[in-house]
Amino acid sequence: DTGVSQDPRHKITKRGQNVTFRCDPISEHNRLYWYRQTLGQGPEFLTYFQNEAQLEKSRLLSDRFSAERPKGSFSTLEIQRTEQGDSAMYLCASSASGRAQSEQFFGPGTRLTVL
Amino acid sequence: SQQGEEDPQALSIQEGENATMNCSYKTSINNLQWYRQNSGRGLVHLILIRSNEREKHSGRLRVTLDTSKKSSSLLITASRAADTASYFCATQTSYDKVIFGPGTSLSVIP
Secondary structure: OOOOEEEOOEEEEOOOOOEEEEEEOOOOOOEEEEEEEOOOOOOEEEEEEEOOEEEEEOOOOOOOEEEEOOOOOOEEEEEOOOOHHHOEEEEEEEEOOOOOOOOOEEOOOEEEEEO | OOOOEEEOOEEEEEOOOOEEEEEEOOOOOOEEEEEEEOOOOOEEEEEEEEOOOOEEEEOOEEEEEEOOOOEEEEEEOOOOHHHOEEEEEEEEOOOOOEEEOOOEEEEEEO
8 A cells, every 4th residue: 555545446438527636645745646557558647646736647638537625635637538548557656856867646536437 | 769678578587497588768867767567566676877877786685787878787696486476677867757667577487
């Protein structure tokens, strides 16, 4: 257990439905990251936050995706009008800010299946 | 495109043998990190090596970094069945982004 939690661990939804995932980082970590991982691939960067500010978004993050971190603590990732191609593991990670080189601590992930 | 590429894609060895995985990358980096992922689980950070370091050890792990060749290797000595997992190298070029390679799947046969 790294101290980063994600909820739910598994989500099965029908195409066209909206889903929301939550990530609770390690409490003293100011940086929070979202990644997507498909089978047999490494995690792909989606977006990251420093405190409540979303500082970068990948081109992978289409208009159907939105992420928030309203109070600089937990974060949510919402996918609207899900598509089968959204099926993947969504990983959250956190790290300590102010350090140029630091490890990221990953949560267990949320596995999304879009039927 | 992903920054790092691991080689081999899959590796199968007997328990007790050493396992070597390689990683190549394309651009200048601040550091390179290795992570492990057990099937269906989150990633666990193994070791970080800075761009000005050439070798680093942690327990049974040895990581080397050759910035002139833009490559790194991860050596796991005296492998155990519990080392069976996917191993990813990840490069960090700035404060914010860590880019992962596609990983090496390691199977250690008891």
